[in-house]
Structures are given as structure tokens and as C-alpha cells.
Amino acid sequence: MKALNVLRSPSDRFVLAVSALGLLAFGGAFLVEAPDDILGLAALVILCALAECLAVRLYFDGSVSVGFVGIVVGVVLFGAPGGALAATAVALSGRTSERSFRKLAFNFGQLNVAAFVASAGILATQILHDTGNAVLAL
Numbered sequence: 335m336k337a338l339n340v341l342r343s344p345s346d347r348f349v350l351a352v353s354a355l356g357l358l359a360f361g362g363a364f365l366v367e368a369p370d371d372i373l374g375l376a377a378l379v380i381l382c383a384l385a386e387c388l389a390v391r392l393y394f395d396g397s398v399s400v401g402f403v404g405i406v407v408g409v410v411l412f413g414a415p416g417g418a419l420a421a422t423a424v425a426l427s428g429r430t431s432e433r434s435f436r437k438l439a440f441n442f443g444q445l446n447v448a449a450f451v452a453s454a455g456i457l458a459t460q461i462l463h464d465t466g467n468a469v470l471a472l
Contacts, residue, residue: 350442356443359450363418366453375412375419378404382420383427399428405445409452417449 369375382404389399408416425442432438 349436349443352408352447353439354441354443356446359443359446360418360422363414363446363453367443369412369415371412372423374419377407378408378412378416379419379423382408382423386424386428389428396429399424403459406448406452407448413448413457414453417440417453418446421445421449426462450471 371432382401385402385404389397389401391397405417405420405424408420408458422442422445425438425445428441
């Protein structure tokens with residue numbers, strides 16, 4: 335019964351929907367293509383996590399970081415799996431001790447959906463062959 339009370343408000347249902355879509359996007363990213371350069375991808379994931387950990391705190395509960403750059407680089411260089419892993423690293427490393435699970439779930443979902451849509455756009459336009467053209471497309 336208590337689990338049903340948690341999803342009372344429309345915002346709670348929205349966060350749940352975004353998180354579920356993010357999980358689907360994360361799983362689907364690895365079905366689209368397999369990562370080629372595991373060491374390069376691991377280095378990018380570590381750099382994304384560091385970028386998010388070094389975020390500048392703003393007023394109240396806000397902060398700003400350059401972690402999104404790693405997600406874009408992951409999508410362009412490594413495709414959907416790179417974007418998914420970079421997005422997950424950014425979502426999970428962003429001051430998790432001070433954040434609620436609701437924020438973590440929403441950020442995980444929206445970052446993974448955005449990375450998946452970006453990689454699908456690159457694949458759909460068939461410009462993944464040339465990294466320079468992919469950067470221009472973004």
C-alpha cells in the first residue's frame with residue numbers, strides 16, 4: 335500500500351516514466367552496436383565522472399558542470415553504448431550523497447534518453463563514418 339502512495343502526484347509518475355524510458359534506452363544502446371575501443375570508453379567514463387564530481391555549486395540545491403560534454407563525445411566517438419555509459423557515469427557521480435533518489439532516477443533517465451536519441455539521429459543520417467561530419471550534425 336505504501337508504494338502506491340508514493341506515486342500520487344503527477345510529478346512522481348513523470349519521474350517514474352522518464353526513469354523507465356532511461357532504463358530502456360540504456361539497455362537498447364547495447365543492442366544497437368557493441369563498443370569497439372573498451373579502454374578509450376573506460377577513460378571517457380572516468381573523465382565524465384570526474385567532470386561531474388567537480389561541478390560548481392550554485393544557490394540552493396543546484397550545480398553546474400561540464401559532464402554533458404563527455405556524453406556528446408561518447409555518442410560521437412563510441413555510438414550508443416558510449417553515450418549510455420557516459421550518461422550513467424554523469425548521473426551516478428553527481429553529488430550522490432546530497433541528492434534524493436528521485437533526482438538521481440530522473441537524471442539517469444533523461445540523460446540516457448537524450449544520449450540514445452542523439453546516437454539514433456547520427457545513425458539515421460548515416461554520417462557515423464566520418465567523425466567530423468558527426469560533430470557538424472550535432
